[in-house]
Structures are given as structure tokens and as C-alpha cells.
Amino acid sequence: MMIPPFLSIDAAARRVSLDASNPAFYSNPNAVYAALHAHCPTFYWEQQKQWYFTGYDHVNGLLRDRRFGRQILHIATREELGMAEPLPHLKNFDLAERHSLLEIEPPEHTRLRTLVNRAFVSRHVEKMKPEIAELANRLIDEFQHKGQVELLSAFADVIPVTMISRMIGIPEEMGPQLLKWSHSYVRMYMFGRTRHDEDAADQAAAEFADYVKTVIRERRANPRDDLLTHMITTERRGQYLTDEELVSTTIVLLNAGHEATVHQIGNSVRAILESGHSPEDIFKDDAATERAVGETLRICAPVHIFQRWALEPAEIDGVSFQxxxxxxxxxxxxxxxxxxxxxxxAFKPDRQEAPNLSFGAGIHFCIGAPLARLELNIALPILFRRLPGLKLSRAPEVKDVYHFHGLNKLELAW
Incomplete structure (x- = not known):
């Protein structure tokens, strides 16, 4: 396997030098991953000053290993760990993240996830099939006659944010504002974030939280049949969610419920069009569609990295962690x-091998996975069926960030 010129691998020392801001990397990370598998699947990334694992069994195992967690301040103090104090200019962001399902460990994680999980199980999500199909068709109606479209803004951006808003109980007209907040918010998770990114994320977190609090107040006064009302009114062992927990949970569900799926719709359409496979064959029936969607999730996942703290001493693949x-x-x-x-x-739409790990594994397995899969399984076949002859009208424009992988623009014609 050729090593790209911008990648330096010392296989003997298991050291890798790679600039994540290099467009040659973030525009085609799979080529780098292939080289890492060939030469150094477990490595210390010099620029990030941290150990990384790429092997399927190691990643799958670590995601499930309770010696590692998303949180560590529940078992040790900042002083004990030599960890810096929180940054004052991120106080609103930190507050919004304090009870995030993505950032906490049991027993708090178990309590919050149990309260929310019922809404996302497959049998509940399946009921949304007609709504997703109706929305996808309505959006296509608006641009089908034009013979061309920028798919992200006209289609991919709209479906996930609309569906998660309906599920939670947020007015659909808030969609554009939710997208703005979310885009600012998730910049905090990108490599190479700047002070400007941090200030924008903190402002977004403050505005987002204030808005969610107003909806919570309104829902307490006028309960509805939606997830927010369910979270407000449901108790577990005599406990209700606090306002802070409600805000954190609502924000993480709105962000996670559309940000990655927007990327995945664009990534999937691109992968299918570039593969040369016939959409008619790819989407010939429900089983074929499900396999093909799984293959797009495997080969062009929207979220590339998850991190964990070592909660106790452990050794993985010969690397010792304290x-x-x-x-x-x-x-x-x-x-x-x-x-x-x-x-x-290679993109193989009928592939039936190991399950992809794009939604994670273990207790932090993506709670919205059934909804994301359903949106892809419904929206993609409709898009290709309604627009026969669909093709790329110009090279896709990849977002200039790592480790979220998606497109800025996807210009199509038919």
C-alpha cells in the first residue's frame, strides 16, 4: 500500500505524523486509513499527542470496554489529573454539555438514556415512514423541473432537521436557526478549532439553551404528544429530569439528530453516483436498499473519531494507559x-460482512441510529427514482474540517 506523500509513518516506533488540515487528507481520508491499516493500525499521532486505534476489533472492543469512558471527573479531580480549569469564555457551552448523553457515564447516563430511549426504538421510529416519504417527495417537487440542484441546501439539510424537530416538538420553522446553532456548536469537536470557533460555539450554546427553556416552559403549560413533553413528565424511580438535564438532552438530540445525517445523505449520494452501480439495482427492494445504505455508512461515515478517558490502568494492543x-x-x-x-x-452495495461501526457500539451507541437509517432508507430511493439520470454536475466540495466528514456543496443534474 502506497503511503501518501503528506503522511509520515514510523511503523517500528508506531509514530505517525499527519497534518489534519491538509486538504489532501480531509478530502480523501480513506486513502490514509488504508495506508495506516497496511503499516501501522495502532499509532501515536504526533500532532494530536495521543494514541489512535484503527483496527476493527480494537475499536469495537474499546467502545464497549468499561475501563474507558466519556467522562472522568466523576472519579477523579482536575487537580489529581493535572487538568486545566474550565475556560471562562466557554461557560455556556460547558453548561449545555454538562448533562449531554454523549459526555456522561452511568449511573447518570443510564437514567437519562432510559427516559429518552423509548422514542427512538425502531417500532416507534417506523411510524415516521410516511412523513419522511411525503417530505422527500415535496422537496423534490420544488426542484425536479429545474434539471439541476444543490442537494444539501434543497434536500439533505431539510429532512433530518425537520424530522427530529417534529419528534421532539420544536416548530419546523425553527429549522434554519437550529442548523446555524448546530453548525457553530459542533465546530468545538473539530481538529484545529480557533478562539473564534469557541466564541461562536459558546454564543450558540447560550442562545440554543435560552430557546429550549422557552419551549420547556410552554410545554409544561400545554403538554403535547411529543418527546419533550415525555421527558418533562416522565419519572424514573421518583426522579424527574432537571431543567439543566432537559436543556442538555434536547440540544444533543437536535444536534446529533440532524448534523451527521445531513452529511450522510450527501456522502451517500456521492458514493452511489461515483460507484458506477445502477441505482435501479441498488434500490431494487427493501433488503437491497438496507444493504446499500449500510455500505454507504461503512465507506463514507460522517463522524470519524470518538475519544475515551482511561478510567483505570489498561493495556490495549501492547500500549499501556494510566x-x-x-x-x-x-x-x-x-x-x-x-x-x-x-x-x-470499494463500494459494494450488496456487501454482507461485519457490521459497520459508524454509529459506535456499547452504551454510547447512537440513540438516533434507527431514525437516521430510516431517513436514508426512505429518502435515497425516492431521490434516485424521481430523478432518473441523476449525475454530478461538478466535483463535490468537501468541508475543510476533520474529523466530521461531509460536503459543503453537492451540485447535481439530470
Whole structure:
């Protein structure tokens, strides 16, 4: 396997030098992942000053390993860990994240997730099929006659934010504002974030939280049949969610419920069009559609990295970790492990090998996975069926960030 010129691998020392801001990397990370699998699947990333795992079994195992967690301040103090104090200019962001399902561990995580999980189980989400199909068709009606479209703004941006808003009980007309807040918010998770990114994220968190609080007050006065009312009124062992927990949970559900799916719709359409496979064959029936959607999630996942704290001493693949060390798993690279997937860089719509890890695994497995899969399974076949002859009208424009992988623009014609 060729090593790209911008990637330096010392396989013997398991050291890798890679500038994540290099367009050659973030525009085509799969080529780098293939080289890492060939030469150094477990490595210390010099620029990030941290250990990374790309092997499928290691990533899958770490996601489930209770010696590692998303949170560590529940078992150790900042002073014990030598951790810096919180930054004052991020106080609103930190407050919004304090009770995030993505950032907490049991027992708090168990209590919050149990309260929310019922709305996202497959049998409840399946009821949204007609709504997703109606929305997808209505959006296509608006641009079908034009013979061309920028798909993200006209289609991919709209479906996930509309569906998660309906589920939670947020007015659909808030969609554009939710997208703005979300885009600012998630910049905090990108490599190479700037002070400007941090200030924008903190402002977004403050405005987002204030808005959610107004909706909570309104819903307490006028309960409805929606997830927010359910979270407000449901108790578990005599406890209700606090306002802070309600705000954090609502924000994480809105962000996670559309940000990654927007990317995945664009990534999936691009992968299908560039593959040369016939959409008629790819989407010939429900089973074929499900396999093809799984393959797009495998080969062009929207979220590439999850990190964990070592909660106790542990050794993984010969690397020793002490309590307080951070470790990272590249989910998108694990999806390309040649020991699990034949010809891993190829898009094979009928592939039936190992499950992809794009939604994670273990207790932090993506709670919105059934909804995201359903949106993809419904919206993609409708798009290709309604627009026969669909093709790229110009090269897709990849977002200039890592480790969220998506497009800025996807210009199509038919």
C-alpha cells in the first residue's frame, strides 16, 4: 500500500505524523486509513499527542470496554489529573454539555438514556415512514423541473432537521436557526478549532439553551404528544429530569439528530453516483436498499473519531494507559479494516460482512441510529427514482474540517 506523500509513518516506533488540515487528507481520508491499516493500525499521532486505534476489533472492543469512558471527573479531580480549569469564555457551552448523553457515564447516563430511549426504538421510529416519504417527495417537487440542484441546501439539510424537530416538538420553522446553532456548536469537536470557533460555539450554546427553556416552559403549560413533553413528565424511580438535564438532552438530540445525517445523505449520494452501480439495482427492494445504505455508512461515515478517558490502568494492543490518559478510535478507519472487509475501499452495495461501526457500539451507541437509517432508507430511493439520470454536475466540495466528514456543496443534474 502506497503511503501518501503528506503522511509520515514510523511503523517500528508506531509514530505517525499527519497534518489534519491538509486538504489532501480531509478530502480523501480513506486513502490514509488504508495506508495506516497496511503499516501501522495502532499509532501515536504526533500532532494530536495521543494514541489512535484503527483496527476493527480494537475499536469495537474499546467502545464497549468499561475501563474507558466519556467522562472522568466523576472519579477523579482536575487537580489529581493535572487538568486545566474550565475556560471562562466557554461557560455556556460547558453548561449545555454538562448533562449531554454523549459526555456522561452511568449511573447518570443510564437514567437519562432510559427516559429518552423509548422514542427512538425502531417500532416507534417506523411510524415516521410516511412523513419522511411525503417530505422527500415535496422537496423534490420544488426542484425536479429545474434539471439541476444543490442537494444539501434543497434536500439533505431539510429532512433530518425537520424530522427530529417534529419528534421532539420544536416548530419546523425553527429549522434554519437550529442548523446555524448546530453548525457553530459542533465546530468545538473539530481538529484545529480557533478562539473564534469557541466564541461562536459558546454564543450558540447560550442562545440554543435560552430557546429550549422557552419551549420547556410552554410545554409544561400545554403538554403535547411529543418527546419533550415525555421527558418533562416522565419519572424514573421518583426522579424527574432537571431543567439543566432537559436543556442538555434536547440540544444533543437536535444536534446529533440532524448534523451527521445531513452529511450522510450527501456522502451517500456521492458514493452511489461515483460507484458506477445502477441505482435501479441498488434500490431494487427493501433488503437491497438496507444493504446499500449500510455500505454507504461503512465507506463514507460522517463522524470519524470518538475519544475515551482511561478510567483505570489498561493495556490495549501492547500500549499501556494510566488513569486520565485519553485514547481515540477512528470509526471510519475501522470500517475499512481489510481483515473484516474484502476490497475495503470499494463500494459494494450488496456487501454482507461485519457490521459497520459508524454509529459506535456499547452504551454510547447512537440513540438516533434507527431514525437516521430510516431517513436514508426512505429518502435515497425516492431521490434516485424521481430523478432518473441523476449525475454530478461538478466535483463535490468537501468541508475543510476533520474529523466530521461531509460536503459543503453537492451540485447535481439530470
Amino acid at each position: 488513569r486520565g490518559d485519553k485514547v481515540a478510535m477512528i470509526l471510519a478507519a475501522a470500517n475499512l479494516d481489510p481483515t473484516k472487509f474484502s476490497d475495503p475501499l
